Amino acid sequence: MMKKTVPDWLNSSLWSSPPPPPAAVSSSTPPPHPPNIEEEEDPPVTQHSPISDPAETPNDDHHSDGYDAVSSLPSADEISRQAQIMAELSKRVIDMRELRRLACQGIPDSPGIRSIVWKLLLRYLPPDRGLWSSELANKRSQYKQFKDDILMNPSEITRKMYNSTSCDTHDAEWKSRTILSRSEIPHGEHPLSLGKTSVWNQFFQDTEIIDQIDRDVKRTHPDMHFFCDDSQFAKSNQDALKNILIIFAKLNPGVRYVQGMNEILAPLFYVLKNDPDEENAAFAEADTFFCFVEIMSGFRDNFVQQLDNSVVGIRSTISRLSQLLREHDEELWRHLEITSKVNPQFYAFRWITLLLTQEFNFADSLHIWDTLLSDPDGPQETLLRVCCAMLILIRRRLLAGDFTSNLKLLQNYPSTNISHLLYVANKFRVQSV
Numbered sequence: 029m030m031k032k033t034v035p036d037w038l039n040s041s042l043w044s045s046p047p048p049p050p051a052a053v054s055s056s057t058p059p060p061h062p063p064n065i066e067e068e069e070d071p072p073v074t075q076h077s078p079i080s081d082p083a084e085t086p087n088d089d090h091h092s093d094g095y096d097a098v099s100s101l102p103s104a105d106e107i108s109r110q111a112q113i114m115a116e117l118s119k120r121v122i123d124m125r126e127l128r129r130l131a132c133q134g135i136p137d138s139p140g141i142r143s144i145v146w147k148l149l150l151r152y153l154p155p156d157r158g159l160w161s162s163e164l165a166n167k168r169s170q171y172k173q174f175k176d177d178i179l180m181n182p183s184e185i186t187r188k189m190y191n192s193t194s195c196d197t198h199d200a201e202w203k204s205r206t207i208l209s210r211s212e213i214p215h216g217e218h219p220l221s222l223g224k225t226s227v228w229n230q231f232f233q234d235t236e237i238i239d240q241i242d243r244d245v246k247r248t249h250p251d252m253h254f255f256c257d258d259s260q261f262a263k264s265n266q267d268a269l270k271n272i273l274i275i276f277a278k279l280n281p282g283v284r285y286v287q288g289m290n291e292i293l294a295p296l297f298y299v300l301k302n303d304p305d306e307e308n309a310a311f312a313e314a315d316t317f318f319c320f321v322e323i324m325s326g327f328r329d330n331f332v333q334q335l336d337n338s339v340v341g342i343r344s345t346i347s348r349l350s351q352l353l354r355e356h357d358e359e360l361w362r363h364l365e366i367t368s369k370v371n372p373q374f375y376a377f378r379w380i381t382l383l384l385t386q387e388f389n390f391a392d393s394l395h396i397w398d399t400l401l402s403d404p405d406g407p408q409e410t411l412l413r414v415c416c417a418m419l420i421l422i423r424r425r426l427l428a429g430d431f432t433s434n435l436k437l438l439q440n441y442p443s444t445n446i447s448h449l450l451y452v453a454n455k456f457r458v459q460s461v
Contacts, residue, residue, distance in 0.1 A: 030205075043075040067155060110136040122155040124148065125404075132402035134395050134447070134456070142394070143303040146296070148225040149401040152315065164311070171275075171314035178278045179271060234278070237285050239275045244290040250392065254298060265301065268313040269293055272320060283324070291385045293320050295393055327383070345408070346376045352416045356456060360423045368431045375438035379415050383407070387418075387441045399450050410453070417452040418444075 113130050116122055127148060135142045146151040152167070153160055173233060213253035218404065245266050249255040255265060272293060277285040296319050301312040308315070350372050354361040365369045378386060383400065385393050396414065426434050 035111060062165050108132075109133060109136055110141065113141060113145065117141075120157055122157070123147065124155050128402045128404055132399050132451075135398045139304040140308075142398070143300050143308065146397075146401060148297055149321065150319045150321050154321065164315075167318055168311050168314040171317055174275050174317075175271060176278070178275050232276075237277055238270075238274055240287065241270055241277070241285055241290070244287055245269045245273070246434065248290050248294050252390065254301075255294065265297070266402065268301075268316070269297060271313060272297070272317045274336060275317065276320065276324070280324075288382050289324075291382045292323065295385060295390070295397055296320055296323070298390075299394065323401075323407070324384075326408055327381075342377065342381065343373070343378055345412070346372050347410050349376050349380070349415050352412055352456070355417055356416060357420050359421065360419060360426060363427050364419075364434065368429065368432050368434050370431060370438070371412060374435055376415060378439075379418075383411060384414065388446070392446045395446050399453070410457070413453040413456045414449065416456060417449050 109130060113135065116127050116130065127145065129412065131145050132151060134397055135145050136242070144153070147153070154163060246256070248266075248269065253259070255264060255269075256262060269290060273285055274290060276289075277283075293316070297312060297316045300316050301309055302310050302320070303312065350361065350365065353364075365372070400410050401412070403410040418436075418441060422437065422442065425437060429437065
């Protein structure tokens with residue numbers, strides 16, 4: 029399967045030197061009156077995000093981006109929503125309910141707005157602006173400590189242990205030492221020790237995970253210079269992703285690292301690193317780590333293999349998607365699962381575990397995440413509604429297809445209008461209230 033292409037503007041030279049300013053991306057507002065999904069006229073969209081009937085879009089392997097983000101101008105709705113969001117962000121104490129309402133409709137791509145709003149939505153920043161400075165200082169200091177403690181080479185850990193016990197009596201000699209002789213290394217911390225508490229034994233156990241993280245990070249969005257390039261900037265971004273994933277794995281032994289977490293981390297780091305505020309961009313790695321932890325807290329059960337068959341595991345989540353589709357479109361549900369026998373696991377597993385990052389181009393994924401992160405109950409239920417809307421928006425093609433054609437269509441989701449998709453997903457939410 030070919031990956032979605034990204035707009036040319038994402039690979040502009042602007043993204044090769046830090047701190048790169050956020051590029052303009054389209055953002056659309058849901059229409060005020062709900063249409064009948066496939067029979068009435070599609071909702072109005074901004075001029076730079078032209079809509080085509082998703083049910084009639086050819087399912088080619090190129091997946092056009094659907095807009096030219098460089099030449100487009102923001103719509104009146106976007107300008108108005110941006111003003112409302114900025115007004116909310118300027119308050120001493122931010123009304124999170126109002127901010128979520130505005131962000132759910134899509135966050136305009138003016139410099140720095142999405143970075144701040146996502147931090148607020150993910151509870152990394154408190155609503156009280158007066159607390160931001162101290163909270164950021166504390167969290168960034170905490171992350172530095174994580175790096176010092178967790179990313180340290182076992183040789184350094186052993187040397188540190190030795191120094192802590194010998195520096196009082198051999199202060200001058202201790203300061204000049206760089207390598208411990210073999211006889212001075214505690215037996216339990218020797219590289220050949222098999223002890224379970226040995227830092228070397230743990231290091232070798234972690235090597236396989238670290239190697240997997242390294243391979244996955246290098247494959248993250250290979251078509252974007254921000255992540256994959258020969259520049260020092262891109263390499264430093266890869267290092268930041270690796271650091272975050274290694275620290276997360278070490279601090280969460282019940283989950284550790286599972287392939288695909290790099291795809292969830294990438295949009296977060298991209299948005300926070302592109303904050304025009306130089307200090308925020310400099311500390312993007314630390315800020316992203318805590319935001320990533322918050323997102324994973326709502327989805328971690330999907331990554332724990334032992335929970336696959338439990339009421340909180342991935343199979344249960346996929347089953348809820350199936351039930352949601354049956355509730356809103358039983359004809360389509362019956363055709364997919366009974367007639368053509370397309371098991372939702374064949375396509376929904378990736379949709380859910382990777383939060384749709386592989387089904388749409390990168391720019392559109394950011395707008396989908398605006399809506400996901402705006403849900404006060406967490407993004408899981410909103411994600412399922414979006415997945416259900418994805419199925420319904422191509423229902424005519426699915427109803428006309430057999431197992432092979434439907435599976436290909438669902439594993440290579442066609443280009444669609446994101447504002448329409450999110451509108452339909454939100455309509456399900458309104459109906460369920």
